[in-house]
Amino acid sequence: xxxxxxxxxxxxxxxxxxxxxxxxxxxxxxxxxxxxxxxxxxxxxxxxxxxxxxxxxxxxxxxxxxxxxxxxxxxxxxxxxxxxxxxxxxxxxxxxxxxxxxxxxxxxxxxxxxxxxxxxxxxxxxxxxxxxxxxxxxxxxxxxxxxxxxxxxxxxxxxxxxxxxxxxxxxxxxxxxxxxxxxxxxxxxxxxxxxxxxxxxxxxxxxxxxxxxxxxxxxxxxxxxxxxxxxxxxxxxxxxxxxxxxxxxxxxxxxxxxxxxxxxxxxxxxxxxxxxxxxxxxxxxxxxxxxxxxxxxxxxxxxxxxxxxxxxxxxxxxxxxxxxxxxxxxxxxxxxxxxxxxxxxxxxxxxxxxxxxxxx
Amino acid sequence: xxxxxxxxxxxxxxxxxxxxxxxxxxxxxxxxxxxxxxxxxxxxxxxxxxxxxxxxxxxxxxxxxxxxxxxxxxxxxxxxxxxxxxxxxxxxxxxxxxxxxxxxxxxxxxxxxxxxxxxxxxxxxxxxxxxxxxxxxxxxxxxxxxxxxxxxxxxxxxxxxxxxxxxxxxxxxxxxxxxxxxxxxxxxxxxxxxxxxxxxxxxxxxxxxxxxxxxxxxxxxxxxxxxxxxxxxxxxxxxxxxxxxxxxxxxxxxxxxxxxxxxxxxxxxxxxxxxxxxxxxxxxxxxxxxxxxxxxxxxxxxxxxxxxxxxxxxxxxxxxxxxxxxxxxxxxxxxxxxxxxxxxxxxxxxxxxxxxxx
Numbered sequence: 264x265x266x267x268x269x270x271x272x273x274x275x276x277x278x279x280x281x282x283x284x285x286x287x288x289x290x291x292x293x294x295x296x297x298x299x300x301x302x303x304x305x306x307x308x309x310x311x312x313x314x315x316x317x318x319x320x321x322x323x324x325x326x327x328x329x330x331x332x333x334x335x336x337x338x339x340x341x342x343x344x345x346x347x348x349x350x351x352x353x354x355x356x357x358x359x360x361x362x363x364x365x366x367x368x369x370x371x372x373x374x375x376x377x378x379x380x381x382x383x384x385x386x387x388x389x390x391x392x393x394x395x396x397x398x399x400x401x402x403x404x405x406x407x408x409x410x411x412x413x414x415x416x417x418x419x420x421x422x423x424x425x426x427x428x429x430x431x432x433x434x435x436x437x438x439x440x441x442x443x444x445x446x447x448x449x450x451x452x453x454x455x456x457x458x459x460x461x462x463x464x465x466x467x468x469x470x471x472x473x474x475x476x477x478x479x480x481x482x483x484x485x486x487x488x489x490x491x492x493x494x495x496x497x498x499x500x501x502x503x504x505x506x507x508x509x510x511x512x513x514x515x516x517x518x519x520x521x522x523x524x525x526x527x528x529x530x531x532x533x534x535x536x537x538x539x540x541x542x543x544x545x546x547x548x549x550x551x552x553x554x555x556x557x558x559x560x561x562x563x564x565x566x567x568x569x570x571x572x573x574x575x576x577x578x579x580x581x582x583x584x585x586x587x588x589x590x591x592x593x594x595x596x597x598x599x600x601x602x603x604x605x606x607x608x609x610x611x612x613x614x615x616x617x618x619x620x621x622x623x
Numbered sequence: 624x625x626x627x628x629x630x631x632x633x634x635x636x637x638x639x640x641x642x643x644x645x646x647x648x649x650x651x652x653x654x655x656x657x658x659x660x661x662x663x664x665x666x667x668x669x670x671x672x673x674x675x676x677x678x679x680x681x682x683x684x685x686x687x688x689x690x691x692x693x694x695x696x697x698x699x700x701x702x703x704x705x706x707x708x709x710x711x712x713x714x715x716x717x718x719x720x721x722x723x724x725x726x727x728x729x730x731x732x733x734x735x736x737x738x739x740x741x742x743x744x745x746x747x748x749x750x751x752x753x754x755x756x757x758x759x760x761x762x763x764x765x766x767x768x769x770x771x772x773x774x775x776x777x778x779x780x781x782x783x784x785x786x787x788x789x790x791x792x793x794x795x796x797x798x799x800x801x802x803x804x805x806x807x808x809x810x811x812x813x814x815x816x817x818x819x820x821x822x823x824x825x826x827x828x829x830x831x832x833x834x835x836x837x838x839x840x841x842x843x844x845x846x847x848x849x850x851x852x853x854x855x856x857x858x859x860x861x862x863x864x865x866x867x868x869x870x871x872x873x874x875x876x877x878x879x880x881x882x883x884x885x886x887x888x889x890x891x892x893x894x895x896x897x898x899x900x901x902x903x904x905x906x907x908x909x910x911x912x913x914x915x916x917x918x919x920x921x922x923x924x925x926x927x928x929x930x931x932x933x934x935x936x937x938x939x940x941x942x943x944x945x946x947x948x949x950x951x952x953x954x955x956x957x958x959x960x961x962x963x964x965x966x967x968x969x970x971x972x973x974x975x976x977x978x979x980x981x
Contacts, residue, residue: 347908347909347910350740350741351740351742352904352905380710381711381712382711382744384741421929422940423938423939424935424938425929425932425938426929427929427930429926429929430926437876439879447875449872449875455860455866473864474865477932481932482932482933482934499859500815500865504833505859505860505861506816506859506870508939509859509870510866512811515809516797519769519807520769523918523922524769524909524910524915525910526910527917529922529925530922532921545744550714550746551714551746556883556884556887559883559889560883562887563875563889566889567790567875570782570786570787571785571786571787572784572841573781573784573786574840574841576784579784580782580783581875582868582872582875
């Protein structure tokens with residue numbers, strides 16, 4: 264993540280992964296989820312924090328989730344079902360399940376299908392926010408498969424040349440295993456930044472960098488200024504000249520695979536709090552010898568990190584490498600949370616009669 | 624396409640699609656393609672030129688294809704083979720065949736698999752140039768399927784923070800049918816512009832456009848200047864702050880699904896080696912087809928009816944401008960640069976064919 268999105272040092276409280284996991288699971292369980300589901304959801308959320316994807320970790324998301332439980336938008340005990348199925352694909356009505364529950368379960372179905380026929384793909388509707396999409400894609404990797412995950416969403420982003428938000432900042436995530444190198448994990452929103460990075464900027468009091476949002480008339484804001492009100496994200500590429508139609512297009516295709524393919528949902532037709540997703544697993548063995556593939560991945564990824572850096576830079580990365588390194592650091596040193604987030608945890612655990620979160 | 628990529632009116636010669644089709648087809652036969660392959664390759668080029676995707680039409684590509692066969696790195700009569708197969712997948716060795724002839728045949732196979740199981744996906748090694756990959760994705764449309772196509776290979780684009788090209792601006796294309804609305808067809812390179820748009824700019828004697836290329840040391844060029852002889856296209860997003868890691872990442876994903884998954888290819892491509900990947904998703908396997916198409920119509924209408932931003936008069940969706948361009952070019956002909964038409968004349972002369980009809 265870019266430096267201006269990090270928690271400032273003075274506001275940091277360090278929490279161990281297992282402690283954050285426990286308290287988060289306790290809170291989910293207190294919302295009425297089974298212990299098993301609560302731990303599944305907690306693992307997804309805390310994995311985002313461990314990987315340094317703060318935008319999709321506990322800080323932004325957990326309080327939103329609690330509100331959704333309170334408003335009845337998330338069903339803690341969903342009776343989700345498969346409504347259509349072939350050997351390779353399925354469609355799921357999630358019965359308002361939390362996305363952090365239904366996506367891993369749908370991915371498991373996709374993985375089973377991929378084991379049998381080579382590929383499995385599942386489209387999901389009537390669910391909810393799904394957390395960090397990389398988590399669901401990464402579930403395929405221990406099975407020697409490539410994972411793919413998309414979540415559709417409400418209208419927060421303007422189309423290229425448009426003045427009104429009509430698409431989500433729909434992210435696509437791919438996870439590809441290698442042999443000795445950390446896996447390639449690409450998780451990209453189709454906007455310049457994820458919608459809740461704007462929330463993070465507001466919380467940290469930082470200015471809006473150029474190229475991220477449009478003004479009220481739809482004109483891309485290309486100079487640093489205060490964060491404006493409202494949410495009009497620009498598609499990845501910012502302006503047509505720099506390729507914003509590519510971000511806009513990626514958002515539409517993501518919405519097609521999740522919302523339209525599952526239940527015809529997009530933009531205004533998405534009920535508040537309603538989410539839709541798409542997950543797929545591609546068995547490597549169905550295409551090529553697994554060990555040869557992983558060896559090639561190592562060579563490819565090494566070739567990329569060995570690129571001579573441009574002036575002013577000391578390293579070249581590939582997607583998933585910084586997150587892997589961040590994970591190693593945070594597993595050892597703990598996860599830095601904003602003290603305001605910790606205070607929120609304390610008030611919630613107090614309200615719900617749970618043990619308070621343990622600090623390092 | 625942006626205005627500065629268009630052929631200037633005083634330089635254009637209008638050619639009707641049927642006339643161009645005839646000459647291109649004859650040229651492919653002359654360089655040794657089978658009748659079927661020549662028809663197929665011509666069809667891909669013509670769709671690019673009628674849809675206004677000039678970078679992947681005859682102007683840039685035809686002379687390269689002829690050179691590719693003449694220099695021996697492209698096989699005009701490929702015997703492509705399946706090296707591994709499951710109900711939903713296959714791995715194909717393209718035998719150095721030109722992508723615009725081979726990939727459509729492979730896409731047919733993916734469509735067959737999708738009809739049986741819901742999905743078909745095929746990776747291809749040892750291929751040559753794929754042309755406009757939207758063509759391959761669009762083949763799924765008449766079958767009520769969503770099509771997907773990738774091509775990968777070579778290196779002209781640096782990773783984010785890198786000073787040396789290590790990947791190509793590998794494109795991804797998706798095609799999704801609507802009911803009455805023109806289909807959604809997204810065909811995007813993972814750079815700001817396709818590499819051969821820079822060639823097009825050079826031919827038009829245009830300046831650089833900020834954010835599309837780096838100098839030879841990897842520094843993004845963020846102003847307008849003469850196009851330097853040594854340049855590298857930047858990943859879409861231009862800088863890390865604007866999301867260049869997304870273009871870099873999409874390029875790597877394409878290289879993985881095409882190159883690594885088929886036979887491990889990446890990096891410099893020897894002899895024009897390219898890798899491809901195609902997939903077809905049967906809509907019927909997921910949901911009711913008619914409902915899906917009507918939802919697509921509603922969605923696409925909702926998008927193009929977005930109030931335009933100040934200074935703009937319309938909002939589009941991917942595939943809509945190309946659809947409209949196609950109607951116009953079928954009526955008024957395809958605008959080719961006079962230099963391209965002159966090249967055609969010399970080529971038909973060399974191969975003893977009747978000249979391209981104006």
